[in-house]
Amino acid sequence: MAQVSKNSRTQSNTQVFHCTCGGEIKMRSVFSGGKLRNVAECEKCNRRERKPSDFH
Numbered sequence: 001m002a003q004v005s006k007n008s009r010t011q012s013n014t015q016v017f018h019c020t021c022g023g024e025i026k027m028r029s030v031f032s033g034g035k036l037r038n039v040a041e042c043e044k045c046n047r048r049e050r051k052p053s054d055f056h
């Protein structure tokens with residue numbers, strides 16, 4: 001059981017999110033209000049949301 005949890009752990013580190021358009025969501029750093037913020041952006045339709053989970 002310990003080995004199984006190790007394997008699932010490495011997979012969750014490379015979690016990939018997808019937009020409703022099917023494009024891959026990448027995390028980007030953008031300046032907003034003088035602060036550097038991380039936003040999630042779809043590389044296909046360029047839609048931006050605060051979190052990758054907001055695309056659903």
Ligand SMILES: [Zn+2]
Nearest residue numbers: 019021042045
């Ligand atoms: Zn998209």
